[in-house]
Amino acid sequence: MSQQTDEALVIVAHGSHLNPDSSTPTFAHADTIREADAFETVREAFWKEEPSFREVLRIVDVETVYVVPMFISEGYFTEQVIPRELRLQDWDVTDWESDGTSADHAAYTATDTGTTVQYCGPVGTHDSMTDVIVQRARSVTDDPNVGSGVGLAVVGHGTERNENSAKAIEYHADRIRETYDFAEVKAMFMDESPEVDDVATLFESDDVVVVPLFVADGYHTQEDIPADMGLDLDGPGSYPVPGMVDGTQIWYSGAVGTEPLLADVILERAADAGADVAGAIERVKQQTGGTAIDVE
Amino acid sequence: MDRESDPVAALVATVAERSISYDGLSVSKSDGLYTFETTERQVTDLTASALGETAAGDPFVDNWFHWTQRSRSTAEQAFLRWVEHAEERSVPERDAALTSGGVVREWGQLRITATVVDGDRRYELRHSDDRDADPAELERFVDPRKAREIATTDDKGRYRPLKTAPSLSTGWLFPELTGASLVEAIDFFYPATIQNWSLEREGELDVTNWAAAADRQSGIYAMVDELSGEQLEWLTEACCVDSQCLKRREWDAADGEEIDTPRGAGAFPCREPCSVVISAARKWTQIEREDTERYTFELTPSEKDQLEALVAAVADGRIDEIREAEFSDPANRQRARYLRAKRFDAEGSLSTESERPS
Structure with a gap:
C-alpha cells in the first residue's frame, strides 16, 4: 500500500433504476483504481443508485476527496445536480473558467461533513479521453495500429439538451484528426447533422470505426445507434462486428466508457486537481493497454 | 514487542502518560507505582515490570487494546462494538460468547456472527434467511466487494434499484471477514447505513x-x-x-x-x-394533476371483489405466488382473462357504455 494517502476518490455517475449495466463501467474503473493503490478509499456514488451523491462523503470519512464525474460533457449534472447534492459551499460554475469543454477543478467545502472536495471536470472532456476513444477503436478492430486507410466516427447525443454535449464530441474528433493517422475523422450525432444514420455514405473509407461517446451501454448505444446506422440488429446489443452497410464495413465499438483505459482518465482528473497518483497512473496504463501502445 | 502489536507494551506505555479506564479495566499510576483493577481482581503497588506481568494475558487488557489502539472511524468503531453488545455486556461475558459459537446481530436482512479465533475477531456474514443453512451449501466469498454483485439482483434475477429493499438474494456466505472488511461489505449491501445509524446515535443525524x-x-x-x-x-x-x-x-x-x-x-x-x-x-x-371524472359501468359483486384482489395482488407483490389453475384466487391469470374478455373492449378499456345515464 505504498501509494496510499489519507485522501479519497469518489467517482460520481448517473446510474439507473432500471438498467444494472448503467453502473457497471463505473464499478469496473473504480476496481482498477483500487487495485492500483491510488487512494486509501475509492467509492462510487450515483444519482439513481446508492450510495447517493448526498451520502457518499460521509462514507469515505477523510479530509480531502477528489470527485470525478463519469459524465461526457459539462452541463446540467456537472453544474447543477452534483454540486447541489454534494452540498458544495458557494459552488459557482464560473470557478471552473470553462469554455464548455475545459473545466478542470475547483475546491469547495461540503457543508454537511466539512470535507474538502476537489471537484473535477467530467471524464468526457479531458484530453486523455481522446486516447481512450482511439484505444476503443483498437479494441474493437483488434488492431493496435488501426488508423491509416480507416475512417473514425465519434458519435454523441447532440445538442438536444445541452450544446456542450456536441462541443465535447467535436473537440475529441479534432484532436484525433491532428494526432492520429485515421484516413477520415468525423463528429456525428443522433439528433443533429451530420447524423449517424448517414455514416456509410458520408465516409469514403471502406472501413469505418464508430465509437459512441457514452459512459455506459444502454438503449442509445445498444439499440438506437446500431439501428440508425443500418446494422442488422438481432436484439439489444446484438449486432455484427464488423457489419456491412451499403458497401462500408462498420466496426461499432459500443460505449467508450466501457474501455478499461477510462480508469486512467479518472486518475488524470484527480492528478490535475493535485492528487499524488503518478505511480498509480503508470500502473493503470500498463494494465489497461495505455502505455505499451502510446510509446510507439 | 512494541505498542503497535503487543497489548501489554501498549498498556505500559499508555499508563505511563495517563490513567486508563475502559470496559471495566482501570490502570493508574501513583508515586511511581501502578494499580491494576478489573471487575474480577485488583492488584496494587506494582512496578512497571510487575504491571506488565500482571497484565499479560488478561482479557480486559486484550479488550482495551482491540478497541482503543487501532484506527477506526467513529461509525466503524460504534458499529463493531454494537455487533458484540460491548456497551451492555462485560468483557468476560463477551469473551465467553465470542469464543463459543459467537455473538449474532441482524442488520436489515444481514446476519452477522462475531467470533474470536486465536485472539482475533472474525465476522461471518450471510442472509438472515440462511441462518440455519449448512455453510457447505452456501456460495463462499472472501472479497467484500463481491457484496456489490450479490446486492444487484434478487433471487429471481431481477435488478434491485433500491439496496435496502427487503429482496436481498440468499445462498451466499462471507465466512471470515475482519472488522474493516465487514464494514466494507455492509457498505456495499446497504450503503451509508452504518454512518447514518452512528450519526443518529450521536444525536447528529x-x-x-x-x-x-x-x-x-x-x-x-x-x-x-x-x-x-x-x-x-x-x-x-x-x-x-x-x-x-x-x-x-x-x-x-x-x-x-x-x-x-x-x-x-x-x-x-x-x-x-x-x-x-x-x-x-x-x-x-x-x-x-388530473381531475376526477364519474364513470358508470356494471360489475357483479364477485367481479368488483376480483378487481380489488387484482390491485392487492400487484401491490403486495403476490403475483408469482398465484398458481396456475388456482381458480379460487380472484387474481388468477385465467380469471383475469375471463374478466377482460367479458368487461373490457378491444383497446383494453373497461366498457363504460352506460356512462352518464340521464
Missing part, C-alpha cells in the same frame, strides 16, 4: 424533510413539490414501509408536520426521500 427535499429538486423533478398532505401518506405507504424498504423513515412532511404512515422498525434510519421516492413522486405528481 441530518434529516431532510419532504418539503426541503422536494424544494431542492430541479429539471424534470421540480414538479414533485406539488405533493402534500394525504398524498405524502399514500407515497410513504407505497414506498417506505417495512415491506418495501428496511430503512426506518425519520423524515416527515415538514418541521412539525408528521406523516402518520408507520416509520418502520429497521435498525438504520432513512434521513431523506431517496431517488426512488423522488422518481415515483414525479409520476404521482403528474397523475394528481
Whole structure:
C-alpha cells in the first residue's frame, strides 16, 4: 500500500433504476483504481443508485476527496445536480473558467461533513479521453495500429439538451484528426447533422470505426445507434462486428466508457486537481493497454 | 514487542502518560507505582515490570487494546462494538460468547456472527434467511466487494434499484471477514447505513424533510413539490414501509408536520426521500394533476371483489405466488382473462357504455 494517502476518490455517475449495466463501467474503473493503490478509499456514488451523491462523503470519512464525474460533457449534472447534492459551499460554475469543454477543478467545502472536495471536470472532456476513444477503436478492430486507410466516427447525443454535449464530441474528433493517422475523422450525432444514420455514405473509407461517446451501454448505444446506422440488429446489443452497410464495413465499438483505459482518465482528473497518483497512473496504463501502445 | 502489536507494551506505555479506564479495566499510576483493577481482581503497588506481568494475558487488557489502539472511524468503531453488545455486556461475558459459537446481530436482512479465533475477531456474514443453512451449501466469498454483485439482483434475477429493499438474494456466505472488511461489505449491501445509524446515535443525524427535499429538486423533478398532505401518506405507504424498504423513515412532511404512515422498525434510519421516492413522486405528481371524472359501468359483486384482489395482488407483490389453475384466487391469470374478455373492449378499456345515464 505504498501509494496510499489519507485522501479519497469518489467517482460520481448517473446510474439507473432500471438498467444494472448503467453502473457497471463505473464499478469496473473504480476496481482498477483500487487495485492500483491510488487512494486509501475509492467509492462510487450515483444519482439513481446508492450510495447517493448526498451520502457518499460521509462514507469515505477523510479530509480531502477528489470527485470525478463519469459524465461526457459539462452541463446540467456537472453544474447543477452534483454540486447541489454534494452540498458544495458557494459552488459557482464560473470557478471552473470553462469554455464548455475545459473545466478542470475547483475546491469547495461540503457543508454537511466539512470535507474538502476537489471537484473535477467530467471524464468526457479531458484530453486523455481522446486516447481512450482511439484505444476503443483498437479494441474493437483488434488492431493496435488501426488508423491509416480507416475512417473514425465519434458519435454523441447532440445538442438536444445541452450544446456542450456536441462541443465535447467535436473537440475529441479534432484532436484525433491532428494526432492520429485515421484516413477520415468525423463528429456525428443522433439528433443533429451530420447524423449517424448517414455514416456509410458520408465516409469514403471502406472501413469505418464508430465509437459512441457514452459512459455506459444502454438503449442509445445498444439499440438506437446500431439501428440508425443500418446494422442488422438481432436484439439489444446484438449486432455484427464488423457489419456491412451499403458497401462500408462498420466496426461499432459500443460505449467508450466501457474501455478499461477510462480508469486512467479518472486518475488524470484527480492528478490535475493535485492528487499524488503518478505511480498509480503508470500502473493503470500498463494494465489497461495505455502505455505499451502510446510509446510507439 | 512494541505498542503497535503487543497489548501489554501498549498498556505500559499508555499508563505511563495517563490513567486508563475502559470496559471495566482501570490502570493508574501513583508515586511511581501502578494499580491494576478489573471487575474480577485488583492488584496494587506494582512496578512497571510487575504491571506488565500482571497484565499479560488478561482479557480486559486484550479488550482495551482491540478497541482503543487501532484506527477506526467513529461509525466503524460504534458499529463493531454494537455487533458484540460491548456497551451492555462485560468483557468476560463477551469473551465467553465470542469464543463459543459467537455473538449474532441482524442488520436489515444481514446476519452477522462475531467470533474470536486465536485472539482475533472474525465476522461471518450471510442472509438472515440462511441462518440455519449448512455453510457447505452456501456460495463462499472472501472479497467484500463481491457484496456489490450479490446486492444487484434478487433471487429471481431481477435488478434491485433500491439496496435496502427487503429482496436481498440468499445462498451466499462471507465466512471470515475482519472488522474493516465487514464494514466494507455492509457498505456495499446497504450503503451509508452504518454512518447514518452512528450519526443518529450521536444525536447528529441530518434529516431532510419532504418539503426541503422536494424544494431542492430541479429539471424534470421540480414538479414533485406539488405533493402534500394525504398524498405524502399514500407515497410513504407505497414506498417506505417495512415491506418495501428496511430503512426506518425519520423524515416527515415538514418541521412539525408528521406523516402518520408507520416509520418502520429497521435498525438504520432513512434521513431523506431517496431517488426512488423522488422518481415515483414525479409520476404521482403528474397523475394528481388530473381531475376526477364519474364513470358508470356494471360489475357483479364477485367481479368488483376480483378487481380489488387484482390491485392487492400487484401491490403486495403476490403475483408469482398465484398458481396456475388456482381458480379460487380472484387474481388468477385465467380469471383475469375471463374478466377482460367479458368487461373490457378491444383497446383494453373497461366498457363504460352506460356512462352518464340521464
